[in-house]
Amino acid sequence: MPTYSYACTACGHRFDAVQSFSDSTLTECPECQGRLRKEYGSIGVTFNGSGFYRTDSRAGSGVSSSTGASSKSESTASATPAPASAPASGS
Numbered sequence: 001m002p003t004y005s006y007a008c009t010a011c012g013h014r015f016d017a018v019q020s021f022s023d024s025t026l027t028e029c030p031e032c033q034g035r036l037r038k039e040y041g042s043i044g045v046t047f048n049g050s051g052f053y054r055t056d057s058r059a060g061s062g063v064s065s066s067t068g069a070s071s072k073s074e075s076t077a078s079a080t081p082a083p084a085s086a087p088a089s090g091s
Contacts, residue, residue, distance in 0.1 A: 005041065010034025 002021070007014045008029035017026060026036050 005039040006036045007039050008032060008034045008036055014039070 001018050003016050003018050004025075005014065005016050006026055008031070011029060011032040011034055013029055013031045015030070019026075025038060028034070029036055
């Protein structure tokens with residue numbers, strides 16, 4: 001279950017609460033019964049392994065995604081006329 005951080009707008013009391021996704025947001029400070037607001041900070045997620053970073057695809061293929069699409073279309077376009085012209089000149 002995720003842990004949410006709350007802060008009171010009246011007294012400044014800060015605390016963490018472990019809540020389910022389906023639980024409603026806390027609205028009342030446990031110390032002064034003031035209004036609470038949810039605080040957002042950095043999340044504790046790390047992406048390990050290959051394929052998560054932009055530089056992961058550069059070492060293996062040597063082509064970035066934007067140039068890969070254009071080089072494929074160029075190689076397909078240049079390869080298509082060559083076989084079409086070879087049988088025509090042979091006839």
